[in-house]
Amino acid sequence: MIRELQIENFKCFKRATLPLSPITIVSGGNGVGKSSIIQALLLLRQAADQLRVIEGLAGPAVSGRADFPVRLNGAYRLALGNSQVVTNSEIESAEIVLGVRSDALFDGGVMAETFVAEMVSPSVTLTCRHDAKNTAAMLTRTGGSPLFAREFHYLIAERNGPRDLSGVSDEGFISTGFAGEFTADAIDRAESLSVDERLHITPGSDLFKVQLEGWMRLLVPGVRVVTTRYPEINRVRMSIERVGVTSPSMSPTNTGFGISYVLPVIASGLLARAGTMLIVENPEAHLHPGAQSAVGQFLAGVASTGVQVIVETHSENVINGVRLAGIRGQVAPRDVKFLFLDAQEGNTEPVVSPLSVDELGELSAWPRGFFDQQTRDLALLMQARRAKRTPSH
Numbered sequence: 001m002i003r004e005l006q007i008e009n010f011k012c013f014k015r016a017t018l019p020l021s022p023i024t025i026v027s028g029g030n031g032v033g034k035s036s037i038i039q040a041l042l043l044l045r046q047a048a049d050q051l052r053v054i055e056g057l058a059g060p061a062v063s064g065r066a067d068f069p070v071r072l073n074g075a076y077r078l079a080l081g082n083s084q085v086v087t088n089s090e091i092e093s094a095e096i097v098l099g100v101r102s103d104a105l106f107d108g109g110v111m112a113e114t115f116v117a118e119m120v121s122p123s124v125t126l127t128c129r130h131d132a133k134n135t136a137a138m139l140t141r142t143g144g145s146p147l148f149a150r151e152f153h154y155l156i157a158e159r160n161g162p163r164d165l166s167g168v169s170d171e172g173f174i175s176t177g178f179a180g181e182f183t184a185d186a187i188d189r190a191e192s193l194s195v196d197e198r199l200h201i202t203p204g205s206d207l208f209k210v211q212l213e214g215w216m217r218l219l220v221p222g223v224r225v226v227t228t229r230y231p232e233i234n235r236v237r238m239s240i241e242r243v244g245v246t247s248p249s250m251s252p253t254n255t256g257f258g259i260s261y262v263l264p265v266i267a268s269g270l271l272a273r274a275g276t277m278l279i280v281e282n283p284e285a286h287l288h289p290g291a292q293s294a295v296g297q298f299l300a301g302v303a304s305t306g307v308q309v310i311v312e313t314h315s316e317n318v319i320n321g322v323r324l325a326g327i328r329g330q331v332a333p334r335d336v337k338f339l340f341l342d343a344q345e346g347n348t349e350p351v352v353s354p355l356s357v358d359e360l361g362e363l364s365a366w367p368r369g370f371f372d373q374q375t376r377d378l379a380l381l382m383q384a385r386r387a388k389r390t391p392s393h
Contacts, residue, residue: 008097011036021337023303026312028341032350042076048148069125077156077178082122102145146277146308153268157281162252162260165235180264184238188227196305215266219291257286274306284315296321300331323361340370
C-alpha cells in the first residue's frame with residue numbers, strides 16, 4: 001500500500017507530503033489542488049510504464065541515466081497543457097519531484113522521480129530523469145505497489161453518458177475504461193466471475209453479475225443490467241430492465257445519466273483485485289443524496305478487500321457513507337483518511353488538513369469549509385426568518 005505521496009514544485013504545490021490510507025477521500029473547494037494530487041500519481045504511473053518499455057528494449061544491464069519523455073496530455077486522460085504551466089508559479093525551478101512511500105518499497109520505502117519542464121518554449125511533455133542503472137530493481141520493487149501494478153482502475157470525472165453500443169477493451173485485465181467507455185464489455189466478460197465475500201450484498205451467490213445488480217438496486221431500485229455481445233463488430237449492447245416490470249428493456253439513453261455514470265464505479269470496484277488501486281473522481285455525479293451515501297459505503301467496502309481506493313468528491317453524502325461504513329464494520333476506521341484542501345487568500349499553495357475517523361464515525365477535526373455549508377445556511381435562514389418576523393419601526 002502507498003503510505004504517502006510527496007509533491008514538489010507541481011502546479012499549486014510547492015512542497016507537500018500527503019498521507020494516504022486504504023481509502024483516502026480528497027475534498028475541498030474548486031481549484032484548490034484536488035485533481036493535482038491524482039495527476040501527480042498518474043504521472044508517476046506513466047513513468048513506470050515507460051521504464052517497463054526501457055527494460056524490455058535494453059535489458060537488465062542498463063546503466064547511467066535514462067532521460068525519457070512523459071506526456072502531459074492523453075495518457076490516462078491527462079490534460080495538463082504544456083510544460084510552462086505545470087510548475088509552481090512562485091518557485092524558480094524547472095524540476096518537479098514526485099514520489100511515493102510504499103510498503104512494497106525498500107531503501108527507505110520511497111520511489112521518487114524528477115521531471116524537468118521546458119521553460120523556454122512550451123512542450124507537451126516533461127523529461128523524466130531516471131537513474132537507469134537500477135531500472136530492473138526499481139520495477140521489481142514497485143511491482144507490488146498498487147499504483148504500479150499491471151492492473152489499474154481509474155475513472156475520470158467526465159465519464160461517458162448513456163450509450164446503446166460500447167466498444168471492447170484490449171487491456172490485459174477486465175476494465176471499464178477511464179471514462180467508463182468499456183463498461184458493457186466489462187460486465188459481459190465478468191458476468192460469471194466470483195466477487196470477494198466482503199462485497200456481497202445479495203446472499204446466496206458470489207457471482208459478479210448478481211452482486212453488481214444487488215449494489216445497483218441499492219442505488220436504483222429494481223434495476224437489472226442486460227448485455228449482448230456482437231463480436232463481428234466488436235461492440236456490446238447494454239440495456240436496462242426493472243425487476244417485476246413487464247415493459248420491454250430500455251436503452252441507457254432512456255434511463256438518465258445516473259445509471260450510466262455510476263455503473264463503471266460499481267463494476268470497477270467489484271473487479272479490482274487485492275493489491276491494485278482504484279481512483280474515482282466524483283462518484284456522486286448525477287446521483288440523488290441517498291445513492292451518493294450508498295456509493296461511499298460501497299467504496300469503503302472495496303478498500304476492505306485490499307484494494308487501495310482514492311476518491312475525489314464534492315459530496316458530503318459520500319463522506320457520510322464512508323463514515324457509516326466504518327461504524328458498521330465494513331471498513332476499519334483506522335484505514336480511512338480524509339484530505340481536506342483549502343485555499344487561502346494570498347497563498348497559491350493549499351492548506352491540507354488530514355482527518356481521521358473513530359469507531360463512532362466522529363472526525364478528528366472539522367475545519368471551516370469542510371462540508372459545513374448546510375449548517376451555515378440553516379443559521380442564515382433562521383436569522384433571515386427572525387428579521388422578517390420582527391416588525392420594523
